[in-house]
Amino acid sequence: MSAATDVPAASSPRGFKILSGTANQPLAEEIARSLGAELCKVTCSRFADGEVFVRIDENIRGADVFVVQPTNPPGENMLELLLLVDAARRASAARVTAVLPYTGYARQDRKDQPRVAIGAKLMANLIETAGADRVLGLDFHAHQLQGFFDVPVDHLYASPVFTNYFRRKGLKDLVVVAPDVGSAKMARGFAKRLDATFAIIDKRRPKANVAEVMNVVGEVEGRDCLIPDDMIDTAGTVSEAARALKNLGANDIYVCATHALFSGPAVERLSNAPIKEVVVTDSINLPQERRFDTLRILSVGDLLAKAIRFTHADQSVSVLFE
Structure with a gap:
């Protein structure tokens, strides 16, 4: 196979997997429909004490994986995202992209009072440490959040x-x-x-x-x-x-x-x-x-689906807003 055909065309849903936690599964399902694909089978459950458990129930080895999960409260939504990203990395995904329709803790983006945490930077660090290779975010509360990540960030607008x-x-x-x-x-x-x-x-x-x-x-x-x-x-x-x-x-x-x-x-x-x-x-x-x-x-399902198509094909998503 030539190098030109190694990357799937932007019109093809093959070669990537869409994962979702429980925070907004209807949106993830709509994204998958727009891409002509199905959501990857995932188990998200809780132990008796409330501890979060996730398991990817399909083979994703070598796949371009997109984890769709807004991180609005409660905190379990962020934990699900981190665990799904970690599970995808350990399952030998070729690339893992965190798709954040809403990014929590974005208002805590600076030290504007004594002895406060910069929560936005901490969350960015956690997402990277979990194993995300890229981030797709929608309308960050503060644009400077893009600089809090040391991995590529595509900032989308609604x-x-x-x-x-x-x-x-x-x-x-x-x-x-x-x-x-x-x-x-x-x-x-x-x-x-x-x-x-x-x-x-x-x-x-x-x-x-x-x-x-x-x-x-x-x-x-x-x-x-x-x-x-x-x-x-x-x-x-x-x-x-x-x-x-x-x-x-x-x-x-x-x-x-x-x-x-x-x-x-x-x-x-x-x-x-x-x-x-x-x-x-x-x-x-x-x-x-x-x-x-x-x-x-x-x-915003169609908008996010288009951004995923472009990202999967290594094309710039900025064309969506020109």
Whole structure:
């Protein structure tokens, strides 16, 4: 066989295996369907004391293995990822790629207080030590996480999924509103792709998970507004932002976020806020009790499947965002 045929074509699902833990198996199954493949058979169980046990039930020797597992709480999701990567390495996989639809501990990316851990760096070290040769991540909370790994990292964005959805809505005179200064660059990107104008909210955060909106910079009166963010945790930021925009005369208000953590009072806050629609992705497997009438869930399965195809064929995934 010539060198040109040693690497499977990007259109072929042969030569790689898709593994999944229990954190988001529906997404892993959708990725496999998009690739025309089946999930590799894996046993994920618990001992009587709660200890995590994993076993790969197929031969993966020499295969290009992709382990799909978001690392949102609880901590067992991270443990499953580490054990699956380790099992794949010990089963003689040719290459192991950790596919992280959501990367936990990304907010702990610096030492901003005395005597605190840099959790993001610790998690990166653990993933590498387990045996990952590469990482595919989706919308890291902080882009500098790419530098925390000493293995190649492909950082994917869910923005094409959102922009396609909102283009189909045909919203007129749309304003994309950054919920805080840190989201300004992302919001400008949305505004450019949707031919919208841009506004920003000046926000103070007195303490963690508590947001206080100060004022809105930009014209929003009588216009539809879109508030994009990378994640919604307790929903304090977006709910207060929506109220501030409504008080200034905004028309319909939409919120979009890649990762729907929906912790604590999030569902109640979003349900009571003046938001027409909350649009998220399935990067996290959201339980039924955290869903509500104005929630719309978009799939990133096809996006991740394309990235896996390109990675398997040693092609750049950046073409997905050009």
